[in-house]
Amino acid sequence: MNAPYQFNSAETRLIKELENIEPFNLTLDEIGFFQQDKNLTVHIKTKDDSNLKKLFSAIKKTLPDVQIKHDEFHPHLTIAQVSNNGSQKQIDQFKLWLGDRFTFEVNKICILQRSKLDNTVPFHVKREILL
Numbered sequence: 001m002n003a004p005y006q007f008n009s010a011e012t013r014l015i016k017e018l019e020n021i022e023p024f025n026l027t028l029d030e031i032g033f034f035q036q037d038k039n040l041t042v043h044i045k046t047k048d049d050s051n052l053k054k055l056f057s058a059i060k061k062t063l064p065d066v067q068i069k070h071d072e073f074h075p076h077l078t079i080a081q082v083s084n085n086g087s088q089k090q091i092d093q094f095k096l097w098l099g100d101r102f103t104f105e106v107n108k109i110c111i112l113q114r115s116k117l118d119n120t121v122p123f124h125v126k127r128e129i130l131l
Contacts, residue, residue, distance in 0.1 A: 007111060007113075007126050007127055010062075010063055010111060010127075011111065011127045011129060013062050013063065014059065014062055014063070014109070014111075014129050015129055016062075017058050017059075017061065017062040018055075018058060018059075018062075018109070018129060018131060021054070021055060021058060021131050022131060023105055023106060023107035023131045024051045024105070024106055024131075025103050025104070025105055025106075026046060026051065026052065026103065026104060026105075026106050027046055027047075027048070027101050027102070027103040028044045028045065028046055028077065028098070028101060028102055028103075029046060029047055029098075029100070029101035030044070030045050030046065030047055031043070031044060031045075031091060031094045031095050031098055032044075032045050032076065033087075033091060036081070038083070038084065039081045039082060039083055039084065040081070040082050040083075040084060040087050040091075041078055041080075041081050042078070042079055042080040042081070042082060042090070042091060042094055043076035043077055043078045043079060044076065044077045044079055044098060045074075045075065045076040045077070046075065049075050051106070052073075052075045052106075053073060053075070055106075055109070055131075056073050056075070059109070079094065080094070106131065107130060107131050108128050108129060108130045108131060109128075109129050109131070110125045110126075110127065110128050110129075111125070111126045111127040111128075111129070112124065112125060112126065113126045
């Protein structure tokens with residue numbers, strides 16, 4: 001199956017499945033981290049991930065042929081990779097940077113395609129689907 005057909009098919013199925021999911025506000029209010037090789041990956045996450053999990057579940061149901069890397073869904077936004085040496089100080093600085101929280105509207109999803117030729121651009125947005 002060629003890529004344009006796959007994108008068109010996925011877009012059509014997602015538009016239908018997501019028509020009942022309204023845009024929602026998402027608040028990022030927590031700095032977290034996890035060990036990855038010799039570094040820590042620092043990320044921002046939300047304390048209330050229920051809307052993201054609902055959206056993810058609908059996408060997963062609609063595109064069952066798409067491989068999922070992890071069994072569980074832990075939504076986060078990676079902001080840095082830091083060495084273990086002095087990492088607590090850096091994490092504290094990220095917490096100051098974040099402040100109390102910030103909120104934005106989630107009103108669309110994007111279908112991405114990884115670039116196999118351009119190492120300077122990790123992916124391209126191929127389709128946008130409004131909620």
